[in-house]
Amino acid sequence: xxxxxxxSVVAKLGLLTAVAIVLGYFEYLxxxxxxxxxxLGLANTVLLYALSLxxxxxxxxxxxxxxxxxxxxxxxxxxxxxxxxxxxxxxVVMILARKSxxxxxxxxxxxxxxxxxxxxxxxxxxxVETRAILAYLPILLFxxxxxxxxxxxxxxxxxxxxxxxxxxxxxxxxxxxxxxxxS
Numbered sequence: 549x550x551x552x553x554x555x556s557v558v559a560k561l562g563l564l565t566a567v568a569i570v571l572g573y574f575e576y577l578x579x580x581x582x583x584x585x586x587x588l589g590l591a592n593t594v595l596l597y598a599l600s601l602x603x604x605x606x607x608x609x610x611x612x613x614x615x616x617x618x619x620x621x622x623x624x625x626x627x628x629x630x631x632x633x634x635x636x637x638x639x640v641v642m643i644l645a646r647k648s649x650x651x652x653x654x655x656x657x658x659x660x661x662x663x664x665x666x667x668x669x670x671x672x673x674x675x676v677e678t679r680a681i682l683a684y685l686p687i688l689l690f691x692x693x694x695x696x697x698x699x700x701x702x703x704x705x706x707x708x709x710x711x712x713x714x715x716x717x718x719x720x721x722x723x724x725x726x727x728x729x730x731s
Contacts, residue, residue: 557602561610568594568614569621576622585668585684586691589661591618593703595639596657599646600707607643611635626675630668637667653707657700661692 553561571590591614598607615635619628641663645656665688672681 553606557606560601561598561606561613564594564598564610565613565617568610569617572614572618573622583687583691585665585688586695588695589664589699590702592638592657592660592664592696592699593706595642595660596653596700596703597707597710599642599656600653604643608639611639629675630671633667633671634664638664652700653704654697654700657703658693658696661696661699662689665689665692 568591571594575587575590594614595607595611598610602610612635615628615631619625619631623631638660642656642660645651645659651659665685669682669685669688673679
């Protein structure tokens with residue numbers, strides 16, 4: 549299928565890719581927790597935003613760009629493997645969760661964080677060739693629930709700030725500002 553994106557969509561995807569990379573780099577430099585393998589997942593807010601703003605293929609492209617560019621800049625082949633596994637599973641879960649009517653953006657974020665850790669542990673079991681490391685999974689799942697909640701809350705409040713106001717809200721704000729100046 550031949551897919552064409554408008555210049556506006558390409559520019560927005562480029563901007564979101566850059567934001568995701570910067571947030572990932574920030575987390576790389578300043579680990580939020582002292583628990584090995586646990587990150588806040590701020591770049592996940594960008595994927596959550598892309599799922600809300602664009603269509604699924606655009607969000608998938610953004611995830612692959614984030615994984616590839618972050619891996620090349622800050623990681624290596626091993627980091628890219630873990631990141632790709634986590635990114636693919638978490639994005640699939642978030643896409644399915646977004647279709648659920650009763651689930652908030654926080655719930656979608658938690659499910660994405662949990663599935664990201666599950667996928668990374670599966671890759672670790674394959675690479676290390678032992679299932680003994682699964683003993684660490686409960687710690688990672690608890691941390692994913694906490695960080696997924698925080699990331700989801702950040703996303704919720706960020707989306708509110710980025711959502712364009714309706715025409716009626718803009719006119720009301722403009723009228724109240726004019727009234728205050730006249731007073």
